[in-house]
Amino acid sequence: MSTISEIADKYLLTTYRRSIALVKGRGRRVWDSEGREYLDFGGGVAVSSLGHAHPAMVEALHKQSQLMIHSSNLYYNEPQALLARELVESIGEGRVFFSNSGAEANEGLYKLSRLFGRERGAYEIITMVDSFHGRTMGGISATGQEKVKHGFEPLVPSFVHVPFNDIEAVKAAVTPKTVAVLIEGVQGEGGIFPAKPEYLLALRKLTKEKGLLLLLDAVQCGFYRTGRFQSYERILEGVSGGEGFRPDAIAMAKAMGGGFPMGAFWVSAEHASLFTPGSHGSTYAGSPLACAVGLAVLDTVRKEKLDENISVQGARLLEGLKKLKNQFPVIEEVRGLGGLVGLQLSVEPPDVQPFFVKEGLLLVGAANRTLRYLPPFNTTADEVDEALDKTAKALSALGKR
Numbered sequence: 001m002s003t004i005s006e007i008a009d010k011y012l013l014t015t016y017r018r019s020i021a022l023v024k025g026r027g028r029r030v031w032d033s034e035g036r037e038y039l040d041f042g043g044g045v046a047v048s049s050l051g052h053a054h055p056a057m058v059e060a061l062h063k064q065s066q067l068m069i070h071s072s073n074l075y076y077n078e079p080q081a082l083l084a085r086e087l088v089e090s091i092g093e094g095r096v097f098f099s100n101s102g103a104e105a106n107e108g109l110y111k112l113s114r115l116f117g118r119e120r121g122a123y124e125i126i127t128m129v130d131s132f133h134g135r136t137m138g139g140i141s142a143t144g145q146e147k148v149k150h151g152f153e154p155l156v157p158s159f160v161h162v163p164f165n166d167i168e169a170v171k172a173a174v175t176p177k178t179v180a181v182l183i184e185g186v187q188g189e190g191g192i193f194p195a196k197p198e199y200l201l202a203l204r205k206l207t208k209e210k211g212l213l214l215l216l217d218a219v220q221c222g223f224y225r226t227g228r229f230q231s232y233e234r235i236l237e238g239v240s241g242g243e244g245f246r247p248d249a250i251a252m253a254k255a256m257g258g259g260f261p262m263g264a265f266w267v268s269a270e271h272a273s274l275f276t277p278g279s280h281g282s283t284y285a286g287s288p289l290a291c292a293v294g295l296a297v298l299d300t301v302r303k304e305k306l307d308e309n310i311s312v313q314g315a316r317l318l319e320g321l322k323k324l325k326n327q328f329p330v331i332e333e334v335r336g337l338g339g340l341v342g343l344q345l346s347v348e349p350p351d352v353q354p355f356f357v358k359e360g361l362l363l364v365g366a367a368n369r370t371l372r373y374l375p376p377f378n379t380t381a382d383e384v385d386e387a388l389d390k391t392a393k394a395l396s397a398l399g400k401r
């Protein structure tokens, strides 16, 4: 009998380097096809916000699937209406469009920009070096990393990249063709780099002055990942002038569905009417099933105060990793905000990850030689300590190699 990996390696496109085959998950634990247990601090790449097999998600899936799984956007559906209201009430006056993924949510931002700049012939979007915006043609064009673009040229010709957290670079890049600036609140795939508070405020001021849209890709950093609903609320906490900060549009996904594929973008009331009937669409997006799950995730985060929990556990993890830095010279830097924590090493992730897998800890690689810790929001202090212990063991083994 062939193993899972043998079959997969024969029939799947070879776009991923996979390691183990996972067959089951519960809470923050997962098990592979050989029965080995792992602590999952990769969370399916920042997706499994409630961990695995959370009863609230299982119940929402079960209940809604018996009622109706899919209805299309030709009709109203209650979970979609209710989730849209939750998102708008959480962000601010505006409207929401649902998508099936993060890349697709970002496509909505690009299309909004085109509609916004049409009359004056502006269409260029300034994005950041080391950003990541997804794998669609628009997404790889927007992404400020060469490796995702390679081989796919010609790209969508309307994106300009400048260094992140550098307001002067943005100012210098603005031309009459510029229509928007797109940032991540915390660069995720780039290696966990949070936006600086003064940068956010300066960007908001600049875009207002120049009549540009400020767009936020919150696919990874949004939906309570940093401990607040949106990363800018966390970054600007207690910063004077920060209370009124709001982008013109925000893309979300990942933690939103807790593992059920879904995303959304929010557009401020001022710009929402740029989209008119027929101007955008999706067959599957915003299905009753997806939105019922999204509501269950939101409800659970609020009821169980998981926003506070991920903030506390993320800080514990960050502190613990910083302590390990003295012990292991291979650690170059530790960065983080809430449940987004990055361990920058002097070696590339593929060279160290086998050591972590061997210790039973699942993490996710990122650019700039960074390993990402993206624990579910309901992780515990004991699990954080266990992750730290496994990290120390993996780095010791790496040192002895």
Ligand SMILES: *Cc1c(COP(=O)(O)O)cnc(C)c1O
Pocket (backbone or CB within 6 Å): 100, 101, 102, 103, 104, 106, 132, 133, 134, 135, 184, 188, 189, 217, 218, 219, 220, 221, 253, 254
């Ligand atoms: C993951 C990610 C995306 C792409 O999301 P998909 O669901 O894979 O399409 C886009 N932007 C950011 C910031 C991400 O982290």
